[in-house]
Amino acid sequence: MVIEELYEHRNLIQKVIENLSGDIETACRVMVSVLQDGKKVLIAGNGGSAADAQHIAAELSGRFVKERKALPGIALTVDTSALTAIANDYGYHHVFSRQVEALAQPGDLFIGISTSGNSQGILNAFEAAAKTGCKTLGLSGRDGGKMNGICDLNIVVPSDVTARIQEMHILIGHIMCKAVDDVY
Numbered sequence: 001m002v003i004e005e006l007y008e009h010r011n012l013i014q015k016v017i018e019n020l021s022g023d024i025e026t027a028c029r030v031m032v033s034v035l036q037d038g039k040k041v042l043i044a045g046n047g048g049s050a051a052d053a054q055h056i057a058a059e060l061s062g063r064f065v066k067e068r069k070a071l072p073g074i075a076l077t078v079d080t081s082a083l084t085a086i087a088n089d090y091g092y093h094h095v096f097s098r099q100v101e102a103l104a105q106p107g108d109l110f111i112g113i114s115t116s117g118n119s120q121g122i123l124n125a126f127e128a129a130a131k132t133g134c135k136t137l138g139l140s141g142r143d144g145g146k147m148n149g150i151c152d153l154n155i156v157v158p159s160d161v162t163a164r165i166q167e168m169h170i171l172i173g174h175i176m177c178k179a180v181d182d183v184y
């Protein structure tokens with residue numbers, strides 16, 4: 001089983017190299033330009049993807065590899081008071097969109113992470129981000145789900161296995177952070 005899982009991961013990386021390098025380069029350029037314009041990056045996801053959102057945001061506000069200035073990356077998954085109040089008062093599907101409405105400014109980048117591409121809270125957040133004039137980037141999997149067509153760029157990892165998709169998402173996030181390091 002272990003070797004099979006490792007091979008599945010390796011085979012998927014090969015597909016990502018072949019099919020998604022261009023999209024990942026575009027995502028790098030977008031994140032770099034947003035930060036260089038003095039705007040911020042908001043990130044959201046559920047479950048393992050919430051952890052990915054926090055991980056990527058922390059690479060920006062803390063650091064990735066290089067010693068450079070602190071950069072504005074905010075995960076919308078960490079404020080339990082906001083999350084519980086919004087879920088309690090408006091419903092769980094609004095926990096991210098309401099925070100986007102509160103925090104986003106035109107020109108910011110909203111990154112929504114969903115392996116199915118269909119999580120309603122993430123879809124609502126994309127809608128709110130677009131209304132605010134944010135740039136939007138999706139990290140998804142399977143067939144891209146409903147995220148196709150509602151974000152500027154939806155990077156669809158070509159797999160139906162949630163764990164493998166998540167592994168590619170954090171790899172893509174790290175590559176984007178490397179692109180940021182390279183210009184600061």
Ligand SMILES: O=C(CO)[C@@H](O)[C@H](O)[C@H](O)[C@H](O)COP(=O)(O)O
Binds near residue numbers: 113
């Ligand atoms: O990490 C995992 C599975 O590997 C889970 O916590 C997973 O993230 C959760 O089931 C999420 O709710 C799945 O949502 P999504 O990726 O389809 O948007």
Ligand SMILES: [Zn+2]
Binds near residue numbers: 048163166
């Ligand atoms: Zn997981």
